Amino acid sequence: MATDKCHWKRLDKGRGVALTMPVHHTVLVVEDDASLRDWWCGSLEDMGYRVLSAGSAIEALALARQALSSFELAVLDLGLPPHPNEPTAGLELLRLLILERPSLKVVVLTGQDEPSVALTAIGLGAFDFLNKPASSQRVREALARAVLFLQAEKQLSTDGQARMTLTAPISEGVREFGEAAQEKLVRSVLADSQFNVAQAARKLGVSREHLYYFMKKFGIERAAG
Secondary structure, three states, X not given: OOEOOOOOOOEEOOOOEEOOOOOOOEEEEEOOOHHHHHHHHHHHHHOOOEEEEEOOHHHHHHHHOEOOOOOOEEEEEOOOOOOOOOOHHHHHHHHHHHHHOOOOEEEEEEXXXXXXXXXXXXXXXXXEEEEOOOOHXXXXXXXXXXXXXXXXXXXXXXXXXXOOOOOOOHHHHHHHHHHHHXXXXXXXXXXXXXXXXXXXXXXXXOOHHHHHHHHHHOOOOOOEO
């Protein structure tokens, strides 16, 4: 079962009273090592973030597919079961997370010090790539940069614009780029509208029927409540 939040309380050592930390954005931590996952939860909450956590790809996707599970940032360890010493499972999860939430900013952590892994992660939509062991300061800086991008993208959305990053083989031609752009735009606007089809259709300047056509075409389903 997916963990909705990290149960981590910071106490005033002098009085034993829980301190209220400022919550700005929500971060999903995906780490299969329970001790390390708890450590990241505590560190990120101390930075002022609200934190959700998952110990596997299945748990992370379950959270991503819940309409009421709101997070804009993620810290993802690529070394996940069933092959924790390889990046395969983590890279596939990265692809699926970005597919579910196109505006998600994912900071990837990995022990695989290979340029090919970094290139693959960035190509799949990772915002930043950090080699392990990554200090909390480096993760803090990466998340701070991600927040700046989120704020800029939200302003663009308010102005009726969208920022998209596409990765596709040039050999597939213009048509494939067009298809990829269409899908990413539709997914992004739907996510931004919390899957309110009428609102998303207005933003896109199409009828609801036309939007339903695109949803069927790209296999987009409403997020679970």
